[in-house]
Amino acid sequence: MTSQTAPAGDDFYSRALERIQKIMLVLGISALITACIFFGWRIGMGFALGATIAYLNFHWLKKVVAGLADLTIGSGTPVSSRGVVHRFILRYFLMAIVAFVILTISRESLYGLFVGLFLPVAAILCETAYEAYTALVRKM
């Protein structure tokens, strides 16, 4: 029983990052529509920007960690450590520049931006709930 479920469980958990990114997309689009309908297009625009930054941030974080792992193990295509560090810092610069631009244009959009930046946390919570549900139902 255990030998049969273990590979399926490994496969299930190894796809968690892909699922989180898909959940981010679904949550982002649905929350964007809700924000535009109930709070106006300014907050919706801020949310869209925040969600985009959060998605890119998560994607780059994944790439940086993969590069770091490659560097540590010495496998895969060789990546420059300087490039890894630059990409890591570039994320913060992008977030700061967008926040500054939005702050100078509209304060309402800033609240939307902040909500959008929390998209990965919401997606991780959804993934946690999904994994807990799967573990309980499928006994993985």
Add this chain to the structure above:
Amino acid sequence: MRNSMRVLSNVFVVLSALCFAVPAFAQGGTSNPTNWVAIAAGFSMAIASAGCGIGQGRATASATEALARNPSARAGIQFALILGLALIESLALYTLVIIFAKVK
């Protein structure tokens, strides 16, 4: 080397003290009170950033050490590190949101 580091740290201490001195000199009775909320916000953001930086550094160091010891466990370690870094970053964002909500 150690001597120059000590001199540098003394310079930074004096500079940080001067940062406090400027608003103190600008005070004139009750007409221009010190904005303690802004000062507290700056300190809280600094503390949050420092805490998150330390947390991310420790998480990354532990993950790379674990990867070097056991490369076959790469998938699990990488997943845990990405989730950890994302959640640690969100803590700094919480602080930033609270600061923006309080400081207007």
